[in-house]
Amino acid sequence: MLIECIPNVSEGRRSEVVAAIADAIRAVPGVRLLDVSSDPSHNRSVFTLVGDAAGVEAAVLALFERALATIDLRTHSGEHPRLGAVDVVPFVPIEGVTMADCVALAKRVGAAVAERFRLPVYLYEEAATNPARRNLEDIRRGEFEGLAAKMAAPEWAPDFGPGAPHPTAGATVIGARMPLIAYNINLATNRLEVAKKIAAAIRHSSGGFRFVKAAGFMLEDRGIAQVSMNLTNYEKTPIFRVFEAVKREAARHGVQVLESEIVGLIPAAALHAAAEYYLQIEGFRADQVLENKLRTST
Amino acid sequence: MLIECIPNVSEGRRSEVVAAIADAIRAVPGVRLLDVSSDPSHNRSVFTLVGDAAGVEAAVLALFERALATIDLRTHSGEHPRLGAVDVVPFVPIEGVTMADCVALAKRVGAAVAERFRLPVYLYEEAATNPARRNLEDIRRGEFEGLAAKMAAPEWAPDFGPGAPHPTAGATVIGARMPLIAYNINLATNRLEVAKKIAAAIRHSSGGFRFVKAAGFMLEDRGIAQVSMNLTNYEKTPIFRVFEAVKREAARHGVQVLESEIVGLIPAAALHAAAEYYLQIEGFRADQVLENKLRTST
Numbered sequence: 001m002l003i004e005c006i007p008n009v010s011e012g013r014r015s016e017v018v019a020a021i022a023d024a025i026r027a028v029p030g031v032r033l034l035d036v037s038s039d040p041s042h043n044r045s046v047f048t049l050v051g052d053a054a055g056v057e058a059a060v061l062a063l064f065e066r067a068l069a070t071i072d073l074r075t076h077s078g079e080h081p082r083l084g085a086v087d088v089v090p091f092v093p094i095e096g097v098t099m100a101d102c103v104a105l106a107k108r109v110g111a112a113v114a115e116r117f118r119l120p121v122y123l124y125e126e127a128a129t130n131p132a133r134r135n136l137e138d139i140r141r142g143e144f145e146g147l148a149a150k151m152a153a154p155e156w157a158p159d160f161g162p163g164a165p166h167p168t169a170g171a172t173v174i175g176a177r178m179p180l181i182a183y184n185i186n187l188a189t190n191r192l193e194v195a196k197k198i199a200a201a202i203r204h205s206s207g208g209f210r211f212v213k214a215a216g217f218m219l220e221d222r223g224i225a226q227v228s229m230n231l232t233n234y235e236k237t238p239i240f241r242v243f244e245a246v247k248r249e250a251a252r253h254g255v256q257v258l259e260s261e262i263v264g265l266i267p268a269a270a271l272h273a274a275a276e277y278y279l280q281i282e283g284f285r286a287d288q289v290l291e292n293k294l295r296t297s298t
Numbered sequence: 299m300l301i302e303c304i305p306n307v308s309e310g311r312r313s314e315v316v317a318a319i320a321d322a323i324r325a326v327p328g329v330r331l332l333d334v335s336s337d338p339s340h341n342r343s344v345f346t347l348v349g350d351a352a353g354v355e356a357a358v359l360a361l362f363e364r365a366l367a368t369i370d371l372r373t374h375s376g377e378h379p380r381l382g383a384v385d386v387v388p389f390v391p392i393e394g395v396t397m398a399d400c401v402a403l404a405k406r407v408g409a410a411v412a413e414r415f416r417l418p419v420y421l422y423e424e425a426a427t428n429p430a431r432r433n434l435e436d437i438r439r440g441e442f443e444g445l446a447a448k449m450a451a452p453e454w455a456p457d458f459g460p461g462a463p464h465p466t467a468g469a470t471v472i473g474a475r476m477p478l479i480a481y482n483i484n485l486a487t488n489r490l491e492v493a494k495k496i497a498a499a500i501r502h503s504s505g506g507f508r509f510v511k512a513a514g515f516m517l518e519d520r521g522i523a524q525v526s527m528n529l530t531n532y533e534k535t536p537i538f539r540v541f542e543a544v545k546r547e548a549a550r551h552g553v554q555v556l557e558s559e560i561v562g563l564i565p566a567a568a569l570h571a572a573a574e575y576y577l578q579i580e581g582f583r584a585d586q587v588l589e590n591k592l593r594t595s596t
Contacts, residue, residue, distance in 0.1 A: 265586055
């Protein structure tokens with residue numbers, strides 16, 4: 001069983017604090033810390049770790065322990081919006097584990113964190129207890145500075161923990177979601193308005209695909225326009241369908257797709273689904289992938 | 299380092315002999331036996347095993363030991379052509395190993411087998427020492443029964459071992475090759491001649507792609523024609539290029555592709571290459587696949 005967890009912590013400047021948190025995670029058996037990225041201007045660090053449910057739970061509790069001891073949001077500043085010292089903790093199903101398992105884990109960890117640290121916890125995305133709490137942006141609106149006033153309203157009572165902010169750590173958002181795919185399509189044009197029109201056509205917020213966030217940009221150094229996207233559920237809104245829609249919309253403006261790019265990581269299943277789609281492969285099973293077969297046999 | 303080895307043994311009826319060979323392979327440390335398939339009418343068994351070079355070498359020697367002790371080709375009959383008790387032993391590079399490594403391994407194992415069992419060994423495919431020995435079919439022509447006469451000709455002197463057949467075990471063909479992909483494309487037509495024409499257009503033997511073997515068949519139960527293929531080097535003749543060529547040739551006859559199918563295993567890289575091609579992904583690296591990243595981090 002493999003669960004990915006990507007805690008976002010409100011500290012990106014004091015490297016010794018970030019290193020101490022990383023050490024606390026590494027000390028937990030059954031967990032691997034894959035990546036730590038700190039952004040000083042955001043004053044925020046993103047930890048990527050994987051393990052089984054018990055390992056990931058223990059690592060997250062260790063992270064909270066260390067972060068809450070050293071981060072004080074009353075003196076924190078940075079470009080990135082934040083609600084808590086540990087701002088957001090998503091659990092992502094990777095292998096041999098369902099979304100329901102990750103939702104259950106988010107609730108278990110949320111309850112534990114609330115009790116142990118007297119910290120308000122909101123559940124988001126797939127773990128949300130009501131639709132107004134699915135989107136992280138809605139929960140985080142007002143940030144740490146506006147949190148006490150926000151929590152005074154009954155509809156913002158937390159899912160776990162006290163009804164008022166933790167004095168130094170604010171509140172935390174914990175949940176479960178699918179892996180994100182950061183996907184860009186570069187157009188063979190320098191017309192930014194074409195990229196913007198395509199982004200508007202395909203993104204959920206303006207009537208497009210349910211699990212696409214998109215915006216149009218200029219790549220100034222190359223003189224080409226880009227449709228930049230986040231695919232938030234590649235099973236329900238697959239990458240090939242988005243690519244074909246962008247190609248079709250571009251053609252509407254007499255523009256061709258120059259290339260696309262995957263930024264960061266992509267689950268193998270998303271690539272396999274594209275191969276199956278274009279090659280019209282019927283009846284394909286994941287255990288037909290040689291490497292999967294090698295891994296599952298013992 | 300991961301090498302696949304698929305020894306073909308001339309025994310598919312006496313299950314106790316096959317089981318004893320499988321046990322001998324399983325007893326070797328560092329090797330996993332993934333599959334054993336026996337065909338009584340072919341009177342032949344195919345073993346699929348993986349491991350590092352030392353493990354695979356030890357397992358193959360153990361297999362020879364057991365097979366030669368119990369198989370006598372003088373009394374062997376079956377539909378499948380065969381030259382030896384252990385008929386053919388290909389080594390296939392899977393992970394962290396090059397084709398050159400597998401060629402070196404084939405030569406080392408060939409020399410060891412020849413010396414230990416007084417058995418003539420021919421090197422084939424990528425390990426072949428001359429072009430006339432690349433194709434297994436050319437080496438095997440005449441079979442066990444014609445082997446003594448064949449070996450009398452100087453051009454059929456073996457690469458290792460004695461200049462005459464082993465009395466009960468004949469000779470063995472050892473070599474290195476890329477993973478095979480068995481790939482079929484089903485056509486939305488009942489016209490067999492269209493499948494046959496497409497197969498002729500795309501296969502190497504009649505002027506098509508270098509690493510494609512193909513034939514046209516009827517799937518009688520479904521009333522549709524099929525182009526049935528073996529892709530013998532998916533890096534140099536990729537699956538997407540073959541698929542597009544078949545689609546184009548089919549259109550020439552007013553026929554559409556109904557679907558395709560992967561029979562058995564396919565390397566993940568072959569699927570990823572198809573996704574990259576159709577999605578026009580630039581600059582993609584294998585370590586961007588989430589599962590690969592999870593595996594390489596420790």
